[in-house]
Amino acid sequence: MARVTLVESINLALNRALADDPDVVLIGEDIGVNGGVFRATQGLQQRYGEWRVQDTPLAEGLIAGMSIGMAAQGLRVVAEIQFMGFMYPALDQIANHMARLRNRTRGRLTCPVVIRMPHGGGIHAPEHHSESLEVLFCHHAGLRVVCPSTPAAAYGLLLAAIRDPDPVIFLEPTRLYRMARQEVLDNGNALPLDRAQILREGDDVTLVTWGAMTHESLQAAQQLAQRKISCEVIDLTSLSPIDHDCILDSVAHTGRLVIVHEAARNAGLGAEIAATVAERALYDLLAPVERVTGYDTVMPYFGLEKAYIPGVDRIVDAVLRTLET
Amino acid sequence: MARVTLVESINLALNRALADDPDVVLIGEDIGVNGGVFRATQGLQQRYGEWRVQDTPLAEGLIAGMSIGMAAQGLRVVAEIQFMGFMYPALDQIANHMARLRNRTRGRLTCPVVIRMPHGGGIHAPEHHSESLEVLFCHHAGLRVVCPSTPAAAYGLLLAAIRDPDPVIFLEPTRLYRMARQEVLDNGNALPLDRAQILREGDDVTLVTWGAMTHESLQAAQQLAQRKISCEVIDLTSLSPIDHDCILDSVAHTGRLVIVHEAARNAGLGAEIAATVAERALYDLLAPVERVTGYDTVMPYFGLEKAYIPGVDRIVDAVLRTLET
Amino acid sequence: MKTVAQFAIGYEQLLDAGGRPTGELPAFAQDAGELTRMYRMMVLCRMFDAKAINLQRTGQLGTYAPCTGQEATHVGVGAAMRPEDVLFPVYREYGTQLWRGVTLTEILTYWAGDETGTNFAGPRQDFPWCVPIGSQAPHAAGAAMAFRIRGEPRCAVAYIGEGGTSQGAFYEAVNLAGARRLPTVFVIVNNGWAISVPASAQTGAETFAQKGIAGGVPGMQVDGNDVIGVRAVMEAALARARAGEGPTVIEALTYRLSDHTTADDASRYRPADELAAAWQREPLPRLRAYLAAQGHWDDTREQQLRAACAAEIDAAVKGYQSRPRPAVGAMFEHLFAHPPAALAEQREQATRYPPPAH
């Protein structure tokens, strides 16, 4: 069992999938010799050849579109979009075809595609390299959206996503790629999709978050623990479908909910969580819901990105506000 | 003062804008000789010539992209996307450039562009002609999103959108294009952006809706009135920014909130409204919030579209549920 | 300045507008049975079109996209393909689809707003109709990539209208196919119009065939009303592709003799004389003239054929009209192989609120 970073665990899972199943094919920009700009695919083209680990021409719409043709032919395509801000040209194919082909043909043609992409900012990168656009995928039926926050989760969920017969958008928290190491057993075991994960149990307030913001949320929980405030921290992990039961159970216990995400607040995924609680657990709530999110601005150039990404202070204050009542 | 349909009021506003301001230019597919597939631009190319009312090559990404170059040069571009399902290839340009150019250049270059497109289903059209994708625009800072539901609102808001110095996504409820007539004074007066409109005052429940669903919502309110239940019906009109004050005032009065929209439920714009109420008006709520929405499926082919679009019954039942407590 | 690259676009026509061969005809055209089958399919399409338009006008069908005028292109392409090839149609290439085993009933069911129409019983791997213009081209390149990876001697055939060639997705697909020498044939159906926009306004390119050059893919034009010419160039392109020599772009010059769809009124924008002239070049009489000149056709056979087609169409319409209507639950059933739990609740709700019958 090796202690690996999140990006290394992705590499392990991709390697495992390629080794296990000859139908698995990787495509993307600079994923071949270069091993991807984050090195997620490092060494894989050398091992599996130029057709199974393939650099495409520079066109994200093409990457998504060709994936559909390949997948409908029975290949299991794992496509990389280099940065999330570049996924827009792919969205037409993802929303209008990938998410719909099974339904459109009443099950005749299917799209077992995983689209991997980095998610979020905080790495001092140029414009368009730090976006958090998960909600744009979540709103589309026919897609699963997954965002692991630990190496082990990344490994098991990526394998699950690749083996799933339907399209999965797989978001990789850029800031966490190399932040920490964890023991990951490369045993080919997939983790179940569609499930949230409780990262820390607590009694006073429920914190729901995902991706790199799990980091700040756990730090906030720790700070609050010193003030004898006990936070339950839920890593949503599956952004679509949302594991509402996990959240509702926790809110039934704590009575307070703070949602933390890096994406812009307006019509972000936090809204769906808050709305569901307002519908299904209104009477459990002891205090108004709080959302701690990116602002309704565009992600600023990196000089101000730390002012945009919710910090521990903002989370702590939001939790304290829910306890004022 | 003429009694006109919604699509005719759009035509009046476009004509007025072209007549008043030589910088106004219309672009789109089939908007010239053909006057647009819904006839919104009927007669305008004949009147203003082939350069000011221009058919583009068949490419929505291009339409959005060229709009940016034109607008940054000081033209006021009104672009038509033929159906909302075809807006995806334009989203890259809209999100990555149109919404950002002012901010990116610190105000040096701006994008006074209006992108018009039909919104919603119910017209027996083929696949991709009936989408409700407003939330994909709303999540992006730097855009305004407007959706009028009456001919008079369409006229005044379209003029406001064209005169606004920033990009506005202008959604036209397809099902209402010819449903009703209203007196519209073609006097060149714009209506204020950013405001919701109360279509019907009431005391027991607040219904928030927009676009074609105002129709079913008003019908539901009428049915409920017969049962002595008084609904306040708010036409959101400005989908981004949301006029939260209008909603919060109403909920403070009624204590109950039902949100009605045609778009899919998951991460739809209704979630933002419910979330904001759960944050800012929790103690006003006498009952859980209800959302009556399209299902989390893809918009079905038209044989089942009436099963997808929320009907009056579903709205009535949701209102009744809020009154059970 | 020295010249570093040169390109030429050729034009093929094997039967002229009067049905006269322009030279020696290819082998398949020596087979009267084969030509008759092709003629039969063209007539079936023409008659089906009329029926479908009629069904739409009488409220028995949704919006329908006719194929009248384009039958030679559609049938020529279909006849050149092998069953194991995969078709990526747009929305009006019924001749190709029918040749490959899609049924008239499936076509009607699709235009009635029912997804079951796309669940072809025949060519199981063929893609369904593709409404977002241009977006099918990358699917074809992707399928061809799969054939290439697996070393299968199969081809992907992507249709696109001349209007559709303005979409970047088309170009991206051509470029990929060219870069990787994928077994793909892109058939540009230049029918003169993209709804109300004439081909001349769509591009400054002298031909649509030359769009391939941007991707290093050879392009050529063919008289799209000459079914023998279309089939011949298509067979050659497929043979090249199967031999690993890469993709081809074929521009078929034909004409949309009908409205764009039943929701369109072409008289708003299309000059009447242009339409009249196009009727002079249309594909059916020319093949019929050739068959007759060869002694393989006469009025009796024509009447028999038309009666047989009418019967086939009637039977299909009956099948269409008596098909089971989709249940409300159908919209939830095929989204996922393993649907998330929440969907079951919504399905239950939808079933409680059935739509008003119509």
Next chain:
Amino acid sequence: MKTVAQFAIGYEQLLDAGGRPTGELPAFAQDAGELTRMYRMMVLCRMFDAKAINLQRTGQLGTYAPCTGQEATHVGVGAAMRPEDVLFPVYREYGTQLWRGVTLTEILTYWAGDETGTNFAGPRQDFPWCVPIGSQAPHAAGAAMAFRIRGEPRCAVAYIGEGGTSQGAFYEAVNLAGARRLPTVFVIVNNGWAISVPASAQTGAETFAQKGIAGGVPGMQVDGNDVIGVRAVMEAALARARAGEGPTVIEALTYRLSDHTTADDASRYRPADELAAAWQREPLPRLRAYLAAQGHWDDTREQQLRAACAAEIDAAVKGYQSRPRPAVGAMFEHLFAHPPAALAEQREQATRYPPPAH
């Protein structure tokens, strides 16, 4: 099969790799002052590159995209344009931008992650750097459309990397410009690589210049390390455009002598011998050799020039380092001319939570 269209791609080089004229040089090249200015700008770019890379390596700048090797293309294009033309750059064409009045300080400010760097004091209508590859091409076509509508004798110049030509947006823009004869010049900078992907894997096209043919736009190649050649073909293309004769696609053949950006390590994927060979063709020595051969240059002048450039760069770096840092509120200020009320609340909140100083 008859031929219906023919195309050729030409290649231009006016100074060879040794700095020897290949024929008669254009008028501007008779003006030693002008050539010296061009040489000066190329040297400034080269030296600035080194400085910026150094700032990045020492933590004083963010990721930076170098231009080393491409100076002749950038300066040649800039020198051919008029001030009233509008530039649509990608991200490394500093030579063009500097020629047009963008400052070194603005460039550094941009790469420091500060939007104020894009608020050029000089060319107010030029577009800022464009990160999403290919997406600037339609902007250029749109600006050219505005010039056309208003009848202004101005041109839009869009840069794109050879990798960027794979994006549909590029093709869509070329097609529009061709269809409407818009005054646009598309400059494809073929520097051999798109990060780790070689030009040969990007397309099956023999040249990138031929991508114009798809849109009916003439294309040509030029030696992109020959600043005289680049400026000459660019001037011709701009003159054509201004005369209403439509757009041109120019492929400048050059080489990225550096890493893709400071975040990249080209030694992972790029053969060392290819790089070494490219250094033999690089642009600076060849113009210098020509100037020297004409008696307009010598070591003293070179040393003076380098000292002057170093001073200019130092001053710019000082200006950069002492620039005002953006306040947190800046991210709210320029979203809208008339910001919605809710934004003020968020701005207030953001101000309460300033980021940790760094």
